[in-house]
Amino acid sequence: xxxxxxxxGFVMPKARMLPVILLLDVSGSMxxxxxxxxxxxxxxEMLESFQKExxxxxxxxxxxxxxxxxxxxxxxxxxxxxxxxxxxxxxxMTYMGRALDVAYDMIxxxxxxxxxxxxxxxxxxxxxxxxDEHWEDKLTKFTTTGRSSKCDxxxxxxxxxxxxxxxxxxxxxxxxxxxxVEDAADIHKFFRFISSCTIQRSQSKNPNQVAQDxxxxxxxxxxxxxxx
Amino acid sequence: MKHEVIGYASVxxxxxxxxxxxxxxxxxxxxxxxxxxxxxxxxxxxxxxxDVGSHSVCRSVSRAIQLWHEYHCDxxxxxxxxxxxxxxxxVFPLPKNECGATCLFAFLSDKNLLYLGQLGDxxxxxxxxxxxxxxxxxxxxxxxxxxxxxxIRSFEDWSLVTVDAxxxxxxxxxxxxxxSETLVESRRNEFVNLLWKRLSxxxxxxxxxxxxxxxLENWNPVNAGDDRTLxxxxxx
Numbered sequence: 001x002x003x004x005x006x007x008x009g010f011v012m013p014k015a016r017m018l019p020v021i022l023l024l025d026v027s028g029s030m031x032x033x034x035x036x037x038x039x040x041x042x043x044x045e046m047l048e049s050f051q052k053e054x055x056x057x058x059x060x061x062x063x064x065x066x067x068x069x070x071x072x073x074x075x076x077x078x079x080x081x082x083x084x085x086x087x088x089x090x091x092x093m094t095y096m097g098r099a100l101d102v103a104y105d106m107i108x109x110x111x112x113x114x115x116x117x118x119x120x121x122x123x124x125x126x127x128x129x130x131x132d133e134h135w136e137d138k139l140t141k142f143t144t145t146g147r148s149s150k151c152d153x154x155x156x157x158x159x160x161x162x163x164x165x166x167x168x169x170x171x172x173x174x175x176x177x178x179x180x181v182e183d184a185a186d187i188h189k190f191f192r193f194i195s196s197c198t199i200q201r202s203q204s205k206n207p208n209q210v211a212q213d214x215x216x217x218x219x220x221x222x223x224x225x226x227x228x
Numbered sequence: 229m230k231h232e233v234i235g236y237a238s239v240x241x242x243x244x245x246x247x248x249x250x251x252x253x254x255x256x257x258x259x260x261x262x263x264x265x266x267x268x269x270x271x272x273x274x275x276x277x278x279d280v281g282s283h284s285v286c287r288s289v290s291r292a293i294q295l296w297h298e299y300h301c302d303x304x305x306x307x308x309x310x311x312x313x314x315x316x317x318x319v320f321p322l323p324k325n326e327c328g329a330t331c332l333f334a335f336l337s338d339k340n341l342l343y344l345g346q347l348g349d350x351x352x353x354x355x356x357x358x359x360x361x362x363x364x365x366x367x368x369x370x371x372x373x374x375x376x377x378x379x380i381r382s383f384e385d386w387s388l389v390t391v392d393a394x395x396x397x398x399x400x401x402x403x404x405x406x407x408s409e410t411l412v413e414s415r416r417n418e419f420v421n422l423l424w425k426r427l428s429x430x431x432x433x434x435x436x437x438x439x440x441x442x443x444l445e446n447w448n449p450v451n452a453g454d455d456r457t458l459x460x461x462x463x464x
Contacts, residue, residue, distance in 0.1 A: 006422070007419070007422070007423075007443050007446075008446070008448070009412075009415070010411055010412055010415050010416075010418070010419040010422075011410055011411060011412070011447055011448040011451055012410050012411065012412055012448070012451055013448060013450070014450060015450040015451055016409070016410075016451075055450050056242055056243060056246075056449075056450065056452070056453040057243060057451075057453035057454065059450075115413075116409065116413070117370075118370070119370035120370070147370060150370040151370065203243060203453075204243070204273060204274075205241070205243060205244070205252075205273025205274075205453070205454055206272070206273050206274065206374060208370065208374075209274060209374070211274075
Protein backbone atom coordinates (compact mmCIF):
# COMPACT_ATOMS: atom_id res chain seq x y z
CA UNK A 1 0.00 0.00 0.00
CA UNK A 2 1.07 3.53 -0.66
CA UNK A 3 2.61 5.99 1.66
CA UNK A 4 1.11 9.37 0.73
CA UNK A 5 4.48 11.03 1.22
CA UNK A 6 5.87 9.06 -1.70
CA UNK A 7 4.13 11.51 -4.06
CA UNK A 8 5.75 14.56 -2.45
CA GLY A 9 8.96 14.30 -4.45
CA PHE A 10 7.09 14.63 -7.74
CA VAL A 11 5.83 18.14 -7.04
CA MET A 12 8.17 21.05 -7.64
CA PRO A 13 9.47 22.22 -4.25
CA LYS A 14 9.47 25.85 -5.34
CA ALA A 15 6.84 28.00 -6.98
CA ARG A 16 7.41 28.83 -10.63
CA MET A 17 9.51 31.91 -11.25
CA LEU A 18 8.00 35.22 -12.34
CA PRO A 19 11.05 37.19 -13.50
CA VAL A 20 11.18 40.98 -13.34
CA ILE A 21 14.10 42.49 -15.24
CA LEU A 22 14.87 46.17 -14.75
CA LEU A 23 16.97 47.92 -17.41
CA LEU A 24 17.94 51.17 -15.77
CA ASP A 25 19.71 54.18 -17.19
CA VAL A 26 22.55 55.29 -14.88
CA SER A 27 24.17 57.71 -17.34
CA GLY A 28 25.62 60.99 -16.10
CA SER A 29 22.42 62.96 -16.67
CA MET A 30 20.63 60.79 -14.10
CA UNK A 31 22.73 62.43 -11.38
CA UNK A 32 20.88 65.77 -11.84
CA UNK A 33 17.59 66.82 -10.25
CA UNK A 34 17.62 63.96 -7.72
CA UNK A 35 16.73 61.48 -10.49
CA UNK A 36 19.18 58.85 -9.28
CA UNK A 37 18.05 59.19 -5.65
CA UNK A 38 14.41 58.86 -6.66
CA UNK A 39 15.17 55.84 -8.84
CA UNK A 40 17.07 54.13 -6.01
CA UNK A 41 14.21 54.81 -3.57
CA UNK A 42 11.62 53.54 -6.06
CA UNK A 43 13.48 50.30 -6.77
CA UNK A 44 13.99 49.75 -3.05
CA GLU A 45 10.26 50.29 -2.41
CA MET A 46 9.40 47.85 -5.23
CA LEU A 47 11.66 45.16 -3.77
CA GLU A 48 10.14 45.66 -0.31
CA SER A 49 6.63 45.24 -1.71
CA PHE A 50 7.67 41.99 -3.44
CA GLN A 51 9.34 40.75 -0.26
CA LYS A 52 6.09 41.13 1.70
CA GLU A 53 4.11 38.88 -0.63
CA UNK A 54 3.34 35.33 0.32
CA UNK A 55 4.43 32.85 -2.34
CA UNK A 56 1.47 30.82 -3.52
CA UNK A 57 1.51 30.58 -7.27
CA UNK A 58 4.62 32.41 -8.44
CA UNK A 59 7.94 33.41 -6.95
CA UNK A 60 8.89 36.94 -8.02
CA UNK A 61 12.57 37.06 -8.97
CA UNK A 62 14.33 40.29 -9.90
CA UNK A 63 17.41 41.21 -11.89
CA UNK A 64 18.73 44.74 -12.39
CA UNK A 65 20.87 45.64 -15.40
CA UNK A 66 22.30 49.15 -15.39
CA UNK A 67 23.64 51.06 -18.35
CA UNK A 68 25.94 54.08 -18.36
CA UNK A 69 29.33 53.94 -20.07
CA UNK A 70 29.51 50.53 -18.54
CA UNK A 71 26.79 47.91 -18.72
CA UNK A 72 26.61 45.67 -15.71
CA UNK A 73 24.35 43.24 -13.97
CA UNK A 74 23.84 45.20 -10.78
CA UNK A 75 21.67 42.40 -9.32
CA UNK A 76 21.74 38.84 -10.57
CA UNK A 77 18.33 37.24 -11.11
CA UNK A 78 17.21 35.95 -7.72
CA UNK A 79 14.13 35.80 -5.51
CA UNK A 80 13.17 39.32 -4.42
CA UNK A 81 13.25 38.27 -0.76
CA UNK A 82 16.98 37.40 -1.07
CA UNK A 83 18.06 40.73 -2.57
CA UNK A 84 20.12 43.04 -0.43
CA UNK A 85 19.85 46.19 -2.49
CA UNK A 86 22.77 48.59 -2.83
CA UNK A 87 22.28 52.02 -4.40
CA UNK A 88 23.15 52.57 -8.05
CA UNK A 89 25.51 55.39 -8.95
CA UNK A 90 25.12 57.56 -12.07
CA UNK A 91 27.89 58.39 -14.52
CA UNK A 92 28.93 58.23 -18.18
CA MET A 93 27.16 57.64 -21.51
CA THR A 94 23.92 55.77 -22.35
CA TYR A 95 24.96 52.39 -23.69
CA MET A 96 21.48 50.97 -23.83
CA GLY A 97 22.02 48.67 -26.81
CA ARG A 98 24.55 46.62 -24.86
CA ALA A 99 22.17 46.42 -21.91
CA LEU A 100 19.51 45.00 -24.22
CA ASP A 101 21.99 42.34 -25.36
CA VAL A 102 22.76 41.41 -21.75
CA ALA A 103 19.04 41.14 -20.96
CA TYR A 104 18.39 39.21 -24.19
CA ASP A 105 21.02 36.62 -23.27
CA MET A 106 19.68 36.37 -19.72
CA ILE A 107 16.12 35.72 -20.94
CA UNK A 108 17.28 33.17 -23.51
CA UNK A 109 19.34 31.28 -20.92
CA UNK A 110 17.11 28.43 -19.70
CA UNK A 111 19.42 27.72 -16.78
CA UNK A 112 18.57 31.21 -15.48
CA UNK A 113 14.94 31.44 -16.58
CA UNK A 114 13.62 27.89 -16.87
CA UNK A 115 11.08 26.75 -19.39
CA UNK A 116 8.31 26.65 -16.82
CA UNK A 117 8.87 30.27 -15.68
CA UNK A 118 6.03 32.69 -16.12
CA UNK A 119 6.22 35.40 -18.74
CA UNK A 120 8.86 37.92 -17.57
CA UNK A 121 8.21 41.60 -16.96
CA UNK A 122 10.90 43.79 -18.51
CA UNK A 123 11.09 47.46 -17.60
CA UNK A 124 13.21 50.02 -19.45
CA UNK A 125 13.88 53.38 -17.76
CA UNK A 126 15.80 56.23 -19.39
CA UNK A 127 16.14 60.01 -19.26
CA UNK A 128 17.98 60.33 -22.55
CA UNK A 129 18.77 58.66 -25.86
CA UNK A 130 21.04 55.69 -26.45
CA UNK A 131 24.45 56.55 -27.83
CA ASP A 132 26.16 53.24 -28.41
CA GLU A 133 26.53 51.77 -31.90
CA HIS A 134 23.80 49.64 -33.49
CA TRP A 135 21.37 50.15 -30.60
CA GLU A 136 18.49 50.21 -33.10
CA ASP A 137 19.35 46.70 -34.31
CA LYS A 138 19.64 45.48 -30.73
CA LEU A 139 16.27 46.97 -29.85
CA THR A 140 14.70 45.32 -32.89
CA LYS A 141 16.30 42.00 -31.99
CA PHE A 142 15.06 42.28 -28.40
CA THR A 143 11.48 43.12 -29.33
CA THR A 144 11.03 40.80 -32.31
CA THR A 145 13.05 37.64 -31.75
CA GLY A 146 13.42 34.90 -29.17
CA ARG A 147 11.87 34.75 -25.73
CA SER A 148 12.31 38.49 -25.04
CA SER A 149 9.79 39.23 -27.80
CA LYS A 150 7.11 37.49 -25.69
CA CYS A 151 7.82 39.41 -22.49
CA ASP A 152 5.52 41.92 -20.83
CA UNK A 153 7.46 45.12 -21.58
CA UNK A 154 7.00 48.57 -20.03
CA UNK A 155 9.00 51.79 -20.28
CA UNK A 156 9.48 55.03 -18.37
CA UNK A 157 10.73 58.31 -19.81
CA UNK A 158 12.17 60.75 -17.30
CA UNK A 159 12.18 64.39 -18.42
CA UNK A 160 11.96 66.08 -21.80
CA UNK A 161 15.30 64.75 -23.07
CA UNK A 162 14.15 61.13 -22.97
CA UNK A 163 13.78 59.45 -26.37
CA UNK A 164 10.10 58.54 -26.08
CA UNK A 165 9.92 57.23 -29.66
CA UNK A 166 12.62 54.68 -28.83
CA UNK A 167 10.88 53.80 -25.55
CA UNK A 168 7.58 53.32 -27.40
CA UNK A 169 9.23 50.79 -29.72
CA UNK A 170 10.28 48.82 -26.66
CA UNK A 171 6.66 48.17 -25.58
CA UNK A 172 5.03 44.87 -26.46
CA UNK A 173 1.50 46.03 -27.22
CA UNK A 174 0.19 48.83 -29.47
CA UNK A 175 -2.23 50.01 -26.77
CA UNK A 176 0.54 50.53 -24.24
CA UNK A 177 2.03 53.99 -23.88
CA UNK A 178 5.37 55.15 -22.53
CA UNK A 179 4.93 56.48 -19.00
CA UNK A 180 6.34 60.00 -18.95
CA VAL A 181 7.36 61.83 -15.79
CA GLU A 182 8.51 65.44 -15.85
CA ASP A 183 9.40 65.48 -12.19
CA ALA A 184 11.74 62.86 -10.70
CA ALA A 185 9.50 62.79 -7.63
CA ASP A 186 6.93 60.88 -9.73
CA ILE A 187 9.27 58.00 -10.62
CA HIS A 188 8.01 56.00 -7.65
CA LYS A 189 4.43 56.07 -9.06
CA PHE A 190 5.55 54.16 -12.12
CA PHE A 191 7.37 51.60 -9.99
CA ARG A 192 4.35 51.23 -7.70
CA PHE A 193 2.27 50.49 -10.79
CA ILE A 194 4.72 47.85 -12.02
CA SER A 195 4.88 46.33 -8.51
CA SER A 196 1.10 46.16 -8.23
CA CYS A 197 0.66 44.62 -11.69
CA THR A 198 3.36 42.04 -10.97
CA ILE A 199 1.95 41.10 -7.56
CA GLN A 200 -1.52 40.87 -9.07
CA ARG A 201 -0.17 38.50 -11.72
CA SER A 202 1.75 36.44 -9.16
CA GLN A 203 -1.45 35.90 -7.16
CA SER A 204 -3.69 35.13 -10.12
CA LYS A 205 -4.71 31.75 -11.42
CA ASN A 206 -2.87 32.34 -14.67
CA PRO A 207 0.21 34.48 -13.95
CA ASN A 208 1.12 34.43 -17.63
CA GLN A 209 -1.86 36.59 -18.41
CA VAL A 210 -1.46 40.36 -18.30
CA ALA A 211 -4.70 42.24 -17.73
CA GLN A 212 -5.22 44.26 -20.91
CA ASP A 213 -7.19 46.99 -19.14
CA UNK A 214 -3.91 48.00 -17.48
CA UNK A 215 -2.39 48.81 -20.87
CA UNK A 216 -4.33 52.06 -21.03
CA UNK A 217 -4.22 52.85 -17.31
CA UNK A 218 -3.40 56.39 -16.22
CA UNK A 219 -0.30 55.17 -14.42
CA UNK A 220 0.54 58.37 -12.56
CA UNK A 221 -2.98 58.85 -11.19
CA UNK A 222 -3.98 55.28 -10.49
CA UNK A 223 -5.72 54.25 -7.28
CA UNK A 224 -3.52 51.43 -6.06
CA UNK A 225 -6.06 50.21 -3.53
CA UNK A 226 -8.45 49.44 -6.38
CA UNK A 227 -5.69 47.84 -8.43
CA UNK A 228 -4.91 45.35 -5.70
CA MET B 229 -13.23 -10.61 -18.92
CA LYS B 230 -12.33 -6.94 -18.83
CA HIS B 231 -11.40 -5.28 -15.57
CA GLU B 232 -11.56 -1.49 -15.19
CA VAL B 233 -9.77 0.53 -12.51
CA ILE B 234 -11.08 4.08 -12.27
CA GLY B 235 -10.17 6.84 -9.82
CA TYR B 236 -10.82 10.58 -9.76
CA ALA B 237 -10.77 13.65 -7.53
CA SER B 238 -10.78 17.41 -7.75
CA VAL B 239 -9.69 19.95 -5.13
CA UNK B 240 -10.01 23.72 -5.00
CA UNK B 241 -6.82 25.79 -5.27
CA UNK B 242 -5.59 27.93 -2.37
CA UNK B 243 -6.09 31.13 -4.37
CA UNK B 244 -9.71 30.24 -4.97
CA UNK B 245 -10.23 29.34 -1.32
CA UNK B 246 -8.74 32.65 -0.30
CA UNK B 247 -10.89 34.54 -2.82
CA UNK B 248 -14.00 32.49 -1.90
CA UNK B 249 -14.29 31.36 -5.50
CA UNK B 250 -15.64 27.97 -6.56
CA UNK B 251 -13.53 25.15 -7.93
CA UNK B 252 -13.49 26.04 -11.62
CA UNK B 253 -12.38 22.57 -12.75
CA UNK B 254 -14.91 19.91 -13.70
CA UNK B 255 -14.67 16.25 -14.55
CA UNK B 256 -16.91 13.46 -15.73
CA UNK B 257 -16.57 9.68 -15.78
CA UNK B 258 -19.36 7.88 -17.60
CA UNK B 259 -19.87 4.32 -18.72
CA UNK B 260 -22.02 3.83 -21.80
CA UNK B 261 -23.00 0.49 -23.27
CA UNK B 262 -20.64 1.32 -26.13
CA UNK B 263 -17.64 2.47 -24.10
CA UNK B 264 -16.23 4.52 -21.24
CA UNK B 265 -15.78 8.30 -21.32
CA UNK B 266 -13.48 10.44 -19.17
CA UNK B 267 -13.48 14.25 -19.32
CA UNK B 268 -11.51 16.91 -17.47
CA UNK B 269 -12.02 20.64 -17.96
CA UNK B 270 -10.31 23.65 -16.42
CA UNK B 271 -12.31 26.87 -16.32
CA UNK B 272 -10.30 29.95 -17.22
CA UNK B 273 -9.68 32.01 -14.12
CA UNK B 274 -10.19 35.36 -15.79
CA UNK B 275 -13.69 34.44 -17.04
CA UNK B 276 -16.60 35.17 -14.68
CA UNK B 277 -18.53 31.98 -15.56
CA UNK B 278 -15.62 29.63 -16.08
CA ASP B 279 -17.08 27.12 -13.61
CA VAL B 280 -20.26 27.03 -15.73
CA GLY B 281 -18.13 26.64 -18.85
CA SER B 282 -16.14 23.70 -17.50
CA HIS B 283 -19.29 21.89 -16.30
CA SER B 284 -20.76 22.48 -19.70
CA VAL B 285 -17.70 21.01 -21.41
CA CYS B 286 -18.25 17.75 -19.54
CA ARG B 287 -21.95 17.60 -20.42
CA SER B 288 -21.26 18.54 -24.05
CA VAL B 289 -18.59 15.89 -24.61
CA SER B 290 -20.96 13.30 -23.17
CA ARG B 291 -23.81 14.36 -25.48
CA ALA B 292 -21.54 14.64 -28.47
CA ILE B 293 -20.18 11.13 -27.93
CA GLN B 294 -23.72 9.72 -27.77
CA LEU B 295 -24.80 11.46 -30.98
CA TRP B 296 -21.54 10.51 -32.68
CA HIS B 297 -22.16 6.88 -31.72
CA GLU B 298 -25.81 6.98 -32.84
CA TYR B 299 -24.66 8.03 -36.29
CA HIS B 300 -22.12 5.20 -36.35
CA CYS B 301 -19.20 7.58 -36.76
CA ASP B 302 -15.68 6.44 -36.06
CA UNK B 303 -13.72 9.51 -37.15
CA UNK B 304 -12.84 11.56 -34.08
CA UNK B 305 -12.62 14.74 -36.17
CA UNK B 306 -16.37 14.68 -36.71
CA UNK B 307 -16.90 14.78 -32.96
CA UNK B 308 -15.18 18.17 -32.55
CA UNK B 309 -17.55 20.56 -34.39
CA UNK B 310 -20.46 18.73 -32.77
CA UNK B 311 -18.93 19.28 -29.36
CA UNK B 312 -18.37 22.99 -30.01
CA UNK B 313 -21.98 23.47 -31.14
CA UNK B 314 -23.39 21.62 -28.15
CA UNK B 315 -21.17 23.62 -25.77
CA UNK B 316 -22.34 26.92 -27.29
CA UNK B 317 -25.96 25.82 -26.82
CA UNK B 318 -25.30 24.58 -23.31
CA VAL B 319 -23.80 27.83 -22.00
CA PHE B 320 -26.40 30.00 -23.76
CA PRO B 321 -27.52 32.70 -22.89
CA LEU B 322 -24.16 33.37 -21.23
CA PRO B 323 -21.55 34.81 -23.62
CA LYS B 324 -19.08 32.14 -24.70
CA ASN B 325 -16.10 34.39 -23.98
CA GLU B 326 -17.14 34.62 -20.32
CA CYS B 327 -17.27 30.83 -19.89
CA GLY B 328 -13.87 29.79 -21.24
CA ALA B 329 -12.62 26.32 -20.36
CA THR B 330 -10.18 23.72 -21.59
CA CYS B 331 -11.28 20.27 -22.75
CA LEU B 332 -9.46 16.98 -22.24
CA PHE B 333 -11.25 13.74 -23.00
CA ALA B 334 -10.60 10.03 -23.47
CA PHE B 335 -13.11 7.55 -24.82
CA LEU B 336 -12.46 3.83 -24.97
CA SER B 337 -15.03 2.15 -27.18
CA ASP B 338 -16.34 -1.38 -26.80
CA LYS B 339 -14.30 -2.15 -29.92
CA ASN B 340 -11.16 -1.21 -27.97
CA LEU B 341 -10.52 1.96 -29.93
CA LEU B 342 -9.06 4.68 -27.73
CA TYR B 343 -9.99 8.23 -28.76
CA LEU B 344 -8.12 11.11 -27.11
CA GLY B 345 -8.69 14.84 -27.51
CA GLN B 346 -7.15 17.89 -25.90
CA LEU B 347 -7.78 21.61 -26.31
CA GLY B 348 -5.79 23.92 -24.05
CA ASP B 349 -3.56 23.31 -21.04
CA UNK B 350 -3.27 20.18 -18.92
CA UNK B 351 -1.94 16.75 -19.79
CA UNK B 352 -3.22 13.41 -21.04
CA UNK B 353 -0.89 10.49 -20.40
CA UNK B 354 -1.79 7.17 -21.96
CA UNK B 355 -0.37 3.73 -22.30
CA UNK B 356 -1.49 1.04 -24.72
CA UNK B 357 0.45 -2.12 -23.99
CA UNK B 358 3.48 -0.94 -22.08
CA UNK B 359 4.65 2.31 -23.64
CA UNK B 360 3.76 5.56 -21.88
CA UNK B 361 2.94 8.54 -24.10
CA UNK B 362 1.91 12.15 -23.62
CA UNK B 363 -0.77 13.40 -26.00
CA UNK B 364 0.45 16.99 -26.22
CA UNK B 365 3.65 18.64 -25.13
CA UNK B 366 3.64 22.32 -24.28
CA UNK B 367 5.20 24.14 -27.22
CA UNK B 368 5.50 27.73 -26.31
CA UNK B 369 7.31 29.67 -23.58
CA UNK B 370 5.62 32.59 -21.89
CA UNK B 371 2.44 32.30 -23.86
CA UNK B 372 -0.27 34.74 -22.84
CA UNK B 373 -3.06 32.97 -24.65
CA UNK B 374 -4.71 30.00 -23.05
CA UNK B 375 -6.64 28.21 -25.74
CA UNK B 376 -10.08 27.17 -24.64
CA UNK B 377 -13.31 25.91 -26.15
CA UNK B 378 -14.45 29.53 -26.43
CA UNK B 379 -11.37 30.82 -28.27
CA ILE B 380 -10.46 28.21 -30.85
CA ARG B 381 -8.73 29.66 -33.91
CA SER B 382 -8.91 26.51 -36.02
CA PHE B 383 -9.41 22.80 -35.45
CA GLU B 384 -5.63 22.55 -35.58
CA ASP B 385 -5.71 23.82 -31.98
CA TRP B 386 -7.00 20.38 -31.00
CA SER B 387 -4.64 17.49 -30.35
CA LEU B 388 -6.44 14.33 -31.45
CA VAL B 389 -5.35 10.72 -31.48
CA THR B 390 -7.05 7.42 -32.16
CA VAL B 391 -5.30 4.22 -31.07
CA ASP B 392 -6.43 0.68 -31.82
CA ALA B 393 -5.73 -1.04 -28.49
CA UNK B 394 -6.74 -4.51 -29.78
CA UNK B 395 -6.32 -6.85 -26.82
CA UNK B 396 -3.70 -4.75 -25.06
CA UNK B 397 -4.13 -3.15 -21.66
CA UNK B 398 -5.07 0.55 -21.72
CA UNK B 399 -4.21 3.19 -19.15
CA UNK B 400 -5.14 6.86 -19.28
CA UNK B 401 -4.54 9.75 -16.90
CA UNK B 402 -6.08 13.18 -17.47
CA UNK B 403 -5.01 16.14 -15.34
CA UNK B 404 -5.54 19.89 -15.29
CA UNK B 405 -2.56 22.23 -15.37
CA UNK B 406 -2.78 22.80 -11.60
CA UNK B 407 -1.14 19.35 -11.51
CA SER B 408 0.73 19.03 -14.79
CA GLU B 409 2.51 22.39 -14.54
CA THR B 410 3.65 21.81 -10.98
CA LEU B 411 5.18 18.37 -11.42
CA VAL B 412 8.95 18.07 -11.65
CA GLU B 413 9.47 17.81 -15.41
CA SER B 414 11.94 14.95 -15.30
CA ARG B 415 9.71 12.84 -13.01
CA ARG B 416 6.32 13.18 -14.69
CA ASN B 417 6.31 9.73 -16.30
CA GLU B 418 7.41 8.18 -13.02
CA PHE B 419 4.59 9.98 -11.23
CA VAL B 420 1.95 8.65 -13.61
CA ASN B 421 3.30 5.10 -13.49
CA LEU B 422 3.40 5.10 -9.69
CA LEU B 423 -0.12 6.50 -9.52
CA TRP B 424 -1.47 3.75 -11.80
CA LYS B 425 0.37 1.16 -9.74
CA ARG B 426 -1.03 2.43 -6.44
CA LEU B 427 -4.56 2.71 -7.81
CA SER B 428 -4.44 -0.82 -9.17
CA UNK B 429 -3.61 -2.07 -5.66
CA UNK B 430 -7.05 -0.91 -4.47
CA UNK B 431 -10.22 -2.75 -5.33
CA UNK B 432 -12.71 -0.18 -4.17
CA UNK B 433 -13.39 3.04 -6.10
CA UNK B 434 -13.98 5.00 -2.88
CA UNK B 435 -10.52 4.04 -1.64
CA UNK B 436 -8.99 5.04 -4.96
CA UNK B 437 -10.78 8.39 -4.99
CA UNK B 438 -9.77 9.02 -1.39
CA UNK B 439 -6.20 8.25 -2.26
CA UNK B 440 -6.18 10.74 -5.16
CA UNK B 441 -8.01 13.30 -3.04
CA UNK B 442 -5.45 13.02 -0.22
CA UNK B 443 -2.60 13.32 -2.68
CA LEU B 444 -4.10 16.49 -4.20
CA GLU B 445 -4.94 18.00 -0.81
CA ASN B 446 -1.35 17.42 0.35
CA TRP B 447 0.16 19.14 -2.71
CA ASN B 448 3.16 21.33 -1.91
CA PRO B 449 1.58 24.62 -0.68
CA VAL B 450 3.84 26.81 -2.82
CA ASN B 451 2.36 25.13 -5.88
CA ALA B 452 -1.19 24.63 -4.66
CA GLY B 453 -2.72 27.95 -5.78
CA ASP B 454 -4.63 26.50 -8.72
CA ASP B 455 -7.50 23.97 -8.73
CA ARG B 456 -6.28 20.42 -9.25
CA THR B 457 -8.24 17.66 -10.98
CA LEU B 458 -7.16 14.18 -11.99
CA UNK B 459 -8.99 11.25 -13.57
CA UNK B 460 -7.26 7.92 -14.00
CA UNK B 461 -8.41 4.85 -15.91
CA UNK B 462 -7.02 1.41 -16.52
CA UNK B 463 -8.44 -1.53 -18.41
CA UNK B 464 -6.77 -4.88 -18.19
